Every structure is written in structure tokens, then in C-alpha cells.
Amino acid sequence: MAYVPRLKSKYKDEIRASLKEKFQYKSVMQVPKLQKIAINQGIGGATTDKKLIENAIKELTTITGQQAVAANSKKDISNFKLRKGMPIGVRVTLRDNHMYEFLDRLIAVALPRIRDFKGINDKGFDGRGNYTLGISEQIIFPEINIDQINKIMGMDITFVTSAQTDVEALELLKQFGLPFKNQNNG
Numbered sequence: 001m002a003y004v005p006r007l008k009s010k011y012k013d014e015i016r017a018s019l020k021e022k023f024q025y026k027s028v029m030q031v032p033k034l035q036k037i038a039i040n041q042g043i044g045g046a047t048t049d050k051k052l053i054e055n056a057i058k059e060l061t062t063i064t065g066q067q068a069v070a071a072n073s074k075k076d077i078s079n080f081k082l083r084k085g086m087p088i089g090v091r092v093t094l095r096d097n098h099m100y101e102f103l104d105r106l107i108a109v110a111l112p113r114i115r116d117f118k119g120i121n122d123k124g125f126d127g128r129g130n131y132t133l134g135i136s137e138q139i140i141f142p143e144i145n146i147d148q149i150n151k152i153m154g155m156d157i158t159f160v161t162s163a164q165t166d167v168e169a170l171e172l173l174k175q176f177g178l179p180f181k182n183q184n185n186g
Contacts, residue, residue, distance in 0.1 A: 005100035007176060015175040023168060032129065032163030032172050037099045039064060040071070041138075041155040042089040048081070055150065056090040063141045064102055068092040105141075106157070107177045113140040119181035122170060129163030131173060132156055 011033065019031045041060060043052050053070050060068035070087035082088065094102050111117060114135075124132045136154040139146055163169035174180060 003097075005097050005104060007100040007104050008097065011100075011176070015172070018175065019168075019172060022171065032161050032168050034099065034103070034159060034161055034172065034176070035095070036160045037094045037102060038091065038158040038160065039068075039094070039155055040089060040091045040158070041153055043153065044088075045151075050087075052151065053087045053090065056153065059138055059144060059149070060090050060092055060155075062143045063138065064092050064094055064098065066092055066094060066098050103176060107179070109142055110135075110140045111179060113142075117179075119179045122180045125166035125169060127166060129161045129165060129169035130158060131161070131169060132158045 016028060016031050016033075019025070020028055023031075025031055039060065041056055043056055045052055057068045057070060068090050069092070071089040071091045073082050073084055073086050073088045076082060076084050111120070114137075120133055124134075126132070134154060134156050137152050138144055138155060139149065139152060159169075159173060161169045161172055163172060170180070
């Protein structure tokens with residue numbers, strides 16, 4: 001029997017049924033699902049120091065378990081000494097089992113390691129059911145060895161869902177266990 005991530009089976013067994021009931025969907029196919037998780041890391045100093053990109057690729061690959069790629073600039077910006085095609089960031093897109101594994105580690109291990117953590121903000125929705133979460137330090141992930149990093153960098157984690165509205169997407173992500181701030185006292 002093939003391995004199935006914990007959150008994937010939780011979605012199929014519990015989350016799908018509760019969302020169908022809550023939003024009164026006629027078919028189980030209308031229930032929103034998590035399609036992919038895109039992780040981006042912009043590296044400002046990459047124009048002067050090429051080693052930063054290599055280190056970021058190595059770190060993001062270690063965190064996600066999937067090979068990260070360099071993101072290149074789309075145009076010239078003389079004020080930033082930037083030429084078209086220069087690497088300025090790192091990105092990786094997770095789908096299916098890699099996505100559920102990463103989400104599980106993010107919720108259970110990484111987010112609780114943030115200093116003074118009181119929950120994530122629910123203002124990161126885009127109006128179409130996608131949510132972006134900004135993390136200021138990559139060292140919250142246990143895969144990163146603090147002694148081996150030379151620069152602390154943040155990253156953006158975007159959860160792309162098939163939800164039509166932000167309310168549906170918020171409920172989906174809450175059911176997965178993302179710790180949103182409580183509206184009453186937050």
C-alpha cells in the first residue's frame with residue numbers, strides 16, 4: 001500500500017464532508033481543495049553576491065524536500081543595478097504529497113517556533129480564495145542548521161485553493177489546522 005500523508009487522508013475523510021455540509025454544496029466536487037503551495041524567496045543582495053542564490057536554493061530545497069529554482073528578473077532597473085535575466089530570488093511549487101507533507105510540518109513544527117507567536121493574520125487573502133503568508137526568518141524550520149546560514153531571509157508561502165471566495169478558503173485552511181488569530185481577542 002502506498003504512503004498517504006496525514007493531512008491528505010484527513011481532507012478526504014473529514015474536511016471535505018464538513019465543508020460540504022457547512023456551505024451546502026450539492027456535489028462533493030464543488031468542495032474547495034488545496035491545489036498547490038508556492039514558496040518564494042526574494043534575495044535583494046543577489047545582484048552583488050552570487051553565493052546568496054546558491055545558498056537560498058540549497059536551503060529552500062532542504063526545507064521543502066523538492067528542488068528549488070532561481071527566479072530571474074524580467075526587466076532592467078538601473079537604480080538597483082539590475083539587468084534582465086539576473087537571478088534575484090528562489091521559488092518552489094509543491095503539489096500533492098509534497099504539498100501535504102510541507103503543510104503538516106509548517107503547522108506542527110515551524111509556526112510554533114516563531115517568537116511571540118499569537119496566530120497568523122487572516123488579511124492575506126486575495127479575493128479569489130488564495131492565501132499568502134509571510135515568514136520573516138527561514139530558521140523556524142528545523143531542517144535549517146543555524147550555524148551554517150550566513151544571512152537570515154524571509155519567504156512568502158502562497159496557498160492556492162480551488163475556493164471561489166475568501167470565506168470558503170479561510171474555512172478550508174482552518175480545517176487543515178492553520179492557526180489563524182482569533183477575531184474576538186486578536
